[in-house]
Amino acid sequence: MLLQIKNLHAGINGKEILRGVNLEVNAGEVHAIMGPNGTGKSTLASVIAGREVFDVTAGEILYNGKDLQKLSIEDRAREGIFLGFQYPVEIPGVSITNFMRTAVNEVRKFKGLDPLPGGDFLRLMEEKKRLVEITSNLTNRSVNEGFSGGEKKKNEIFQMAMLEPLLAILDETDSGLDIDALRIVANGVNKLRRPDNAFVVITHYQRLLDYIIPDFVHVLFEGKIVKSGGKELALELEEKGYDWIKKEQA
Amino acid sequence: MQPNVKELITRERFIDLFEKNRRFLAAHDTTALAGIREKAFDSFSNLGFPDTSMETWRLTDLEESFNRGYDYHLRPMEEVDFQKVFRCNIPHLDTAVIGQLNGWYVSKDVPLMELGNGIIMGSLAEARKKYPQLIEKYYGTMADDTADGFTALNTAFSQDGVFIYVPDNVKSPKPVQLINVIHHEENLFLQPRNLIVVGANAKLSLVHCDDSYNHQASFSNIVTEIHVGENGVMDHYKLQNLNNNSTLISSVFFRMEASASLDSHYISLNGGLLRNNIRVLFNGPHGNANIYGIYLMDRKQHVDNQVFIDHAHPGCTSNETFKGILDENSRAIFNGHVMVRRDATKTDARQSNKNILLTDTARVNSKPFLEIYNDDVKCSHGSTTGQLDQESMFYLRQRGIGEETARMLLMFAFADEIVTKIAIPQLRQRIEDMVKKRLQGELQICEQCVLHCSTPEHPMDFQIDMAKI
Numbered sequence: 001m002l003l004q005i006k007n008l009h010a011g012i013n014g015k016e017i018l019r020g021v022n023l024e025v026n027a028g029e030v031h032a033i034m035g036p037n038g039t040g041k042s043t044l045a046s047v048i049a050g051r052e053v054f055d056v057t058a059g060e061i062l063y064n065g066k067d068l069q070k071l072s073i074e075d076r077a078r079e080g081i082f083l084g085f086q087y088p089v090e091i092p093g094v095s096i097t098n099f100m101r102t103a104v105n106e107v108r109k110f111k112g113l114d115p116l117p118g119g120d121f122l123r124l125m126e127e128k129k130r131l132v133e134i135t136s137n138l139t140n141r142s143v144n145e146g147f148s149g150g151e152k153k154k155n156e157i158f159q160m161a162m163l164e165p166l167l168a169i170l171d172e173t174d175s176g177l178d179i180d181a182l183r184i185v186a187n188g189v190n191k192l193r194r195p196d197n198a199f200v201v202i203t204h205y206q207r208l209l210d211y212i213i214p215d216f217v218h219v220l221f222e223g224k225i226v227k228s229g230g231k232e233l234a235l236e237l238e239e240k241g242y243d244w245i246k247k248e249q250a
Numbered sequence: 251m252q253p254n255v256k257e258l259i260t261r262e263r264f265i266d267l268f269e270k271n272r273r274f275l276a277a278h279d280t281t282a283l284a285g286i287r288e289k290a291f292d293s294f295s296n297l298g299f300p301d302t303s304m305e306t307w308r309l310t311d312l313e314e315s316f317n318r319g320y321d322y323h324l325r326p327m328e329e330v331d332f333q334k335v336f337r338c339n340i341p342h343l344d345t346a347v348i349g350q351l352n353g354w355y356v357s358k359d360v361p362l363m364e365l366g367n368g369i370i371m372g373s374l375a376e377a378r379k380k381y382p383q384l385i386e387k388y389y390g391t392m393a394d395d396t397a398d399g400f401t402a403l404n405t406a407f408s409q410d411g412v413f414i415y416v417p418d419n420v421k422s423p424k425p426v427q428l429i430n431v432i433h434h435e436e437n438l439f440l441q442p443r444n445l446i447v448v449g450a451n452a453k454l455s456l457v458h459c460d461d462s463y464n465h466q467a468s469f470s471n472i473v474t475e476i477h478v479g480e481n482g483v484m485d486h487y488k489l490q491n492l493n494n495n496s497t498l499i500s501s502v503f504f505r506m507e508a509s510a511s512l513d514s515h516y517i518s519l520n521g522g523l524l525r526n527n528i529r530v531l532f533n534g535p536h537g538n539a540n541i542y543g544i545y546l547m548d549r550k551q552h553v554d555n556q557v558f559i560d561h562a563h564p565g566c567t568s569n570e571t572f573k574g575i576l577d578e579n580s581r582a583i584f585n586g587h588v589m590v591r592r593d594a595t596k597t598d599a600r601q602s603n604k605n606i607l608l609t610d611t612a613r614v615n616s617k618p619f620l621e622i623y624n625d626d627v628k629c630s631h632g633s634t635t636g637q638l639d640q641e642s643m644f645y646l647r648q649r650g651i652g653e654e655t656a657r658m659l660l661m662f663a664f665a666d667e668i669v670t671k672i673a674i675p676q677l678r679q680r681i682e683d684m685v686k687k688r689l690q691g692e693l694q695i696c697e698q699c700v701l702h703c704s705t706p707e708h709p710m711d712f713q714i715d716m717a718k719i
C-alpha cells in the first residue's frame with residue numbers, strides 16, 4: 001500500500017482540525033476528496049507533506065510502510081510525495097528554471113544519481129512544458145510572481161511532471177481554470193498516470209472528475225472522512241449538495 | 251594589552267598632532283587650500299569626534315573602536331610592489347586599476363596618469379602640485395566640514411588619495427577600479443581623501459573597493475567628493491569587504507549639476523563597524539540619483555547607512571533602495587533623510603529599506619525620513635523587517651530542496667534585487683559569486699572585488715549548484 005492514514009488527529013495552536021482521518025491509497029489509483037469549505041482538506045494535504053505549523057496529536061501516516069512523521073518535508077518530497085498547492089506561493093527573485101534545476105538535482109542526489117547535465121535538463125523542461133501546453137516564456141520568470149490564477153495552477157502540474165512523484169496530492173488544482181486549461185491540466189495528469197503512482201485530487205467540482213476518472217470519492221466533513229464511494233458519489237454530491245451528509249452526521 | 255594612551259583616538263591627540271605638523275601638512279597647499287585646511291582644523295577642534303548623544307550617532311557607538319589604539323602615519327610607510335599587493339594579472343584587466351595601500355596612493359608606473367582623451371587619474375597629492383587650479387576649483391567644495399568631526403578631521407590632515415578627472419564630453423571607455431587595501435602589522439588609523447570630477451556630458455564608472463588582507467584592526471576615515479557635471483553620468487560602486495576588527499567611516503559627497511545622473515551601489519559584505527555617510531546634493535534641475543544598498547552582516551558586525559538627499563532644485567528624482575540580511579548578533583541602521591526645499595517642485599523621491607533577521611538577537615533600526623517644504627512632490631517611503639518567509643520555505647522544501655539550500659535560495663533572491671542593478675556584467679557576476687559565498691559563510695576577507703578574479707582560467711566554484719539563481 002502506498003499511503004495508509006490511520007486515525008489521524010492534527011491541529012494548530014491547540015485547535016483540532018483533523019479528527020480521526022482514515023484513508024488508504026494504493027499504487028495505480030486515483031482518489032478524489034470533496035467536502036465543504038473549511039473542513040480540513042488542505043490541512044490533510046499539508047500534514048501529509050509535513051508542514052511544521054500543524055501538530056499531529058494522534059494516529060499515523062504510513063507511506064510505503066514507513067512512518068512519515070519521522071521524515072523532514074524535503075525527504076518526503078524526495079521519497080516521491082508531491083503537493084500541488086491550493087494557493088501557490090510567489091517567490092520573487094527565484095527563477096522557475098533554477099528552482100526546478102535545484103529541486104530535480106537534489107532529488108537525484110537523494111537517489112544517488114548524478115546531477116542532470118544542463119542540456120538534458122533544458123530538454124526535459126521543454127518536454128514537460130509541452131505536456132501542460134505552456135507556450136509562453138513562464139520559465140524565465142520568478143516562481144509564480146505575477147502569474148494569473150490559471151498560470152499558477154498549470155505551473156504546479158508542470159512541476160509535478162518534472163519531479164514525477166509517486167504520490168501526488170492536488171489541492172483544488174481545478175479552481176480558477178477556464179474550460180481549456182481544465183482539460184489541459186487533466187490531460188497532463190492522465191498522461192502521468194502509471195501503475196506505480198497514485199493521485200489524490202481535492203476538488204469542489206464534479207466537472208474535473210469527468211476528465212480525471214477517480215476510483216474512489218471521499219467526503220471530508222468536520223475533520224473526518226464520513227463517506228466514501230465510487231465516482232457516482234461525486235455526481236450525487238453535485239446534485240444534492242452536502243446538506244444530506246450534514247444531516248446524517250447530526 | 252592596553253593600548254598606549256598616545257594611540258587612542260581622541261580630539262586632543264589630533265589637535266596636538268596637527269599643531270606640531272601644520273607646516274608639513276600644508277607644504278604643497280595653495281593659499282586657498284591652506285585656508286580650507288585651517289578652517290577644517292578649527293571646525294574639528296570645536297566638534298571633536300561624534301558620540302551617541304548626537305542624533306545621527308545615537309545607535310553607533312564608536313567607543314570600543316576608539317579605544318583599540320592605532321598608529322597614524324603622516325608619510326607612506328614603505329615602498330610597495332603594486333603587483334604583489336594587488337594580486338591582479340594586470341595585462342588581462344578590463345578596468346583601469348588604481349590602488350591605495352593603507353590610505354596612500356600606490357603608483358604602478360607614474361603617480362599621475364594622463365590619458366590621451368584628457369582623463370587624469372592618480373595621486374591627489376601629485377595632482378595638487380601639478381594642477382593646483384583644477385584642484386582648487388573642486389576640492390573642498392562638496393565635503394561639509396562644519397557638520398561632522400570626521401569630515402573636518404579628514405580635511406585638516408588631507409594629503410593623499412585618488413584624483414580622477416574626466417573632462418567635459420569624454421566618456422571613460424573602461425570602468426575605473428579603485429582598490430583601497432589595508433595591510434599592516436600594527437593597528438592603523440588612515441584618512442585617504444579622494445576627489446572625482448566628471449565633467450559636463452561626461453561619463454565615468456567607478457568601482458571603489460575597501461578590502462583588508464589580514465585581521466589586524468584598522469580605523470579608516472575616508473572622504474570622497476564626487477562632482478557630476480551637467481548631463482554627466484556617474485555609475486558608482488562601493489564594495490566593502492573588511493575584517494571584523496575594522497572600523498570604516500566612509501563619507502561620500504555627490505554634487506549633481508543639472509540633468510546629471512547617478513547610480514550608486516553600496517555593497518557591504520563584511521566589516522566590524524561600517525558607517526556610510528552618503529550625501530547627494532542636486533545643484534541644478536532634472537537630476538536623477540539611484541542609491542542602492544545591500545548589507546550582509548553576522549557575528550557582532552554593525553552597519554550604519556546614513557543617506558541624505560538634498561532636493562534643492564526642481565524636477566529631480568531620487569530613489570533609495572537598501573536591503574539587508576542580519577545573522578547572529580549583528581546590527582543594521584538605516585537612516586534615509588530626504589529634504590525637499592521650497593523651490594524643488596516636481597520632486598520625486600522614493601525610499602525603501604527591507605531587512606531579514608535570521609536570529610532573535612540581530613537588530614535593525616530603520617528610519618526613513620521625509621522633510622518636505624513644497625506641495626508639488628511625489629514622495630514615498632517604507633521599511634519592513636521580518637524573517638524568511640515560512641510559506642516560501644515550505645514550498646521550496648516540498649519540491650525536495652533541502653532546508654539549508656532553500657534558505658540560501660531565498661536569501662540570495664532577496665539580495666539579488668540589488669545585485670541585478672549592477673550595470674557591469676563581469677562585476678555583477680563577481681558580486682553574485684561573493685554574495686553566495688558570503689551567505690554560505692565562505693567568503694574570505696582577503697578576497698578582492700577585482701573583476702578578473704573569476705576568469706575562464708580561474709573559475710570560481712561552489713559546492714551548491716546555485717549558478718544564476
Ligand SMILES: Nc1ncnc2c1ncn2[C@@H]1O[C@H](COP(=O)(O)OP(=O)(O)OP(=O)(O)O)[C@@H](O)[C@H]1O
Nearest residue numbers: 012017035036037038039040041042043044053086
Ligand atoms: N494556519 C492556520 N491557522 C489557523 N487556522 C487554520 C490554519 N490553517 C487552516 N486553519 C483552519 O482549519 C480549518 C480547515 O482549513 P482547511 O484549509 O484545511 O480547509 P479546506 O477543507 O481546505 O477548505 P477549502 O475548501 O475552503 O479550501 C479552517 O477552519 C481553517 O480556518
Ligand SMILES: [Mg+2]
Nearest residue numbers: 041042043086
Ligand atoms: Mg483548501
